[in-house]
Amino acid sequence: MKQKQPERKSTNPKTRRNRQIVGIILLTTVLLFFGLVVFRFFYITVSGQVDGVNLAAKTRRIYTQETVLKAKRGTIYASNGDVIAEDSSVYTIFAVINHRNVDLKGKPLYVTNVDKTAQVLSQYLSLSADQIKNYLQPTSKKINQVEFGPAGKNIDLATKNKIADAKLPGIFFRAQPARLYPNGTFASHVIGIAQLKDPSKEETDQNGQLTGVMGIEKQFNAMLTGVNGRQQVQTDLYGYELPQSKVITKKAKDGDNMTLTIDSRLQNNLETLMQGVQDKYQPLGMNAILMNAKTGAILAASQRPTFDASTKKGMAAMWRDTLVEDAYEPGSVMKVLSMAAVVDSGHYNPNATYQSGAVTLDGSTIRDWNYSGWGTIPFNQVLPRSSNVGMVHLEELMGKATWQKYLNRFHMGEKTGISLPGEVSGSYQFKQAVDQANTSFGQAINVTAMQMMQAFSAVANGGKMMQPQIVSRVTNPNTGKTKKYRPHQVGTPITAATAANVLDQMRTVVNNKEIGTGMAYQIPGVDLAVKTGTAQIADPKGGGYLTGNNNYLFSVVGMAPASNPQYILYITMKQPQKMTAPAETILASIFKPLMTRVISYGKTGSAATTDTVSMPDVTNQSTAEAKAALANVGLNPAIIGSGTKVVQQLPRTGTKLLSGQRAVLLTNGAALMPNVTGWSKNDILKLAEITGIHVSFTGSGYAIAQSVAANSVITTASTVTVTLKPR
Structure with missing residues (x-):
């Protein structure tokens, strides 16, 4: 169912x-x-x-690749065309040690032979082979690459090329923008330095711009600094440029080039002379300025302590430009100005007499440097004998109001306005009669060296006071426009007759055996006007002035030729620690050779000229045609090689040069070493650049010897040592 x-x-x-x-x-x-x-x-x-x-x-x-187009910082030139500062590159060396670094073909990009690498690098870095091995064999196996500390940084191009020629696997370089100062110690505080804006990023900032942090480099940083450009291009995923892609370019704008009033030949000579004094007598400080009396152009200027701008060695000892940033009591060289005020105001009677030795004001006794004095003497001996007491009497004859009027006319207590950063104005005390009297012989008044030069120019220049000038012209390389800095008269504090009178008194200082204090500065055949100075130095602990034979600021100012001064030279020396010679002997060892040299320049008209010519294009011309072309514009050709055709030239086409300057031409034949006797350091650097040889220098100034004989064949592997000596 x-x-x-x-x-x-x-x-x-x-x-x-x-x-x-x-x-x-x-x-x-x-x-x-x-x-x-x-x-x-x-x-x-x-x-x-x-x-x-x-x-x-x-x-x-x-898909866009952007490249920075680096702007060039402006080059700084001396008045005679020598390069003072220019853009360059330095390198940091590093080693890749991780064995996973290989190229597409499997070739090692790491250090393969530690012993060989250490041995080769030890020849160029300030490290031993064992120290380099320690860098190349770190304890951690995870490290990909290593550097070599300070010894592996700031490597110049020549050293970098020598290391690169060894073709060491795993050794690489990173370029960094840098500033090249080929003259080393050369008006270092005046020129200054430029460095990366953020030094902490120095190792990675390859596109960063240099910034001036001292001197001209700082004062004109905005002009010298260029503007980086950029270039954009379309690429594929692998970085290859796409066909028919549009390239967008914004050109870099290079910084302005500057030409200074400094003559490199005179500057090098001054540096050598000052260093000799520094080494032998060890003063705590020195200043020296050489100026064109008619224009105010500074032809040479230096200080001690100083530093080597190319290596920065010595910079820690003194950061300030003491020529404009330090105010001091000038001492008896101030009597040049107070005497000018007395004469100009009509209070000078050369035949009137006074009792020398000492004078009392407001309860204070002012003494001559010769405590016993010289008895009763005429006022025409005040300047030659450098009598403090006589100058006090003359200041009293003028009166407070008149003396202060002339201090203002000489712009005491005011900045000169020279194109250097950090200038101070100085000051003077004028409340009490004793202070007023002290200012007349250079105490109770603080000045800068540049202020004194400006005031001295009125005496040397017929009463016309010229502003000190350090920059001659600025050229924009992008537009070709040039701005010239003309001489600038800042006042007429005294008449031409007064200036002539004071110059005659200064002649007596250097020429009169009986009463002159400046006999040590005599130069045979040269008509000189001189004033010496010995200023007390205030005790930093308070309570008056320092005591001791060397605790002074010693100084001298000279004008030449006295009949119509073209040059003013002012030197100060503070507290020589090894005073084994009289102060005037020490200062004369700088004064006499430098003044002799500048006067010889003046006779030939070669000092501080600013007339320029443009370097023609002679590349691909025959040597005969090139020589003729250079001769037509007033340049001096140096032919390098045995060929008959010019294949390279330095300076480059369009470069502004001074008439008579050397141009280096490389021919198509074998490069032959020229006879460089008499060449400047800058000219020899041109030779090195155009031939690729490696050059080292000993001394400073102009070439007197070379390690490779003239007419010897030279190659990029050649090394030449050139001995320099001031003329």
Whole structure:
């Protein structure tokens, strides 16, 4: 019998309704999600942005390669065309030591032979082979590359090339922008230095710009600094330029070039003379300035302590430019100005007399340097004998108001406005009669060396006071426009007759054996006007002045020729620690040779000239044609090589040069070493650049000897040592 199946019960209506609701919710959610997705795609398509990011711009960045076009910082030149400061590069050496570094062909990009690498590098870095091995074999195996500390930084191009020629696997270099100062110790505080804006990023900042932090480099930083450009090109994922891609270029704008009034020949001579005194007598400080009396142009200027701008050695000893940033009591050289005021105001009677030795004012006794004095003497002996007492009497004759009027006329207590940073104004005390009297012989008044030069110019220049000038012209290399800095007269504090009178008195200082204090500065055949000075130095602990034979600021100012001064030379020396000779003998060892040299320049008209010519393009010309072309513009050719055709030239076409400057021409024949006797250091550096030889120098000045004989064949592997000596 067939069994009857149980009857299926129908679904609960409530359950069915719940399922329908859930289904509707799911469907609605799915529809909303897809709706949002569609809307999102639509929004992206229309706006081209995601979360505020422009997709098109981001894509362009991914497929655009941008290169910085480095702007060149302006070059600084001496008045005779020698380079003082120019852009360069230095290098940091590093070694890759991780063995996973190989190129696409499997060639090692890491150090493969530690012993050989250490041995070669020890020849060029100030590290021993064992020290280098320690760098190349660190304890951690995870290190990818290593550097070599300070010894591996700031490597010059010549050293970098020598190391690169050894072809050591795993040894690489990183270039850094740098400033080259080829003359080393050369008006270092005046020229200053330029360095990366953020020295902490020095090792990675290859596109950073240099910033002047001292001297001319700082004062004219905005002019010298260029503006980097850029170049954009479209690339594929692998960095290759896409065909027919548009290259966008914004050219770099190079910084302005500057020409100073400094003559490099005179400057090098001054540096050599001052260093000789520094080494022998060890003064705590020295300043020296040589100026054109007619224009105010500074022809040479230096200080001690100083530093070598190319190595920065010695910079820690003195950061200030003491020529403009240090104020001091000048001592008896101030009598040149006070005597000028007395004569100009009509209070000078040369034949009237006074009792020398001592005078009392406001209860204070002022004495001559010769305590016993010289008895009763005429006022025309005040300047030659450098009598403090006589000058006090003359100041009293003028009176407070008149003397202060002349101090203001000479711009005492005011900045000169020279184009150097950090200049101070100086000051003087004038409340009491004793203070007023003290200022007349250089105490109770603080001045800068540059202030004194400005005031001295009135005496040397017929009463016309000239502002000291350090910059001659600025040239924009992008536009070719040149701004010239003209001589600037800042006043006429005295008449021409007064100036002539004071010069005659200064002649007596150096020529009169009986009463003159400046006999040590005589130069045979030269008409000189001189004034010496010996200023007391205030005790830093208070309570008056220092005592002792060497605790003075010794000084001398000279003007030549006295009949119509063209040059003013002012030298100060503070507290020589080894005073084994009289102060005037020490200062004369700088004064006499430098003044002799500048006067000889003046006779030939070669000092501080600013007439320039443009370097012609003589490349591909015959040597005969090139010589003729250079002769036509007044340049001196130096032919390098045995060929008959010029293939390279330095300076480059269009470079502004001074007439008579040397141009180096490389021919198509074998390169032959020229006879460089008489060449400047800058000319020899041109030779090194155009031939690729390695040059080292001993001494300073001009070439007198060379290690490779003239007419010897030279190559990029050649090393030449050149001995320099001041003329």
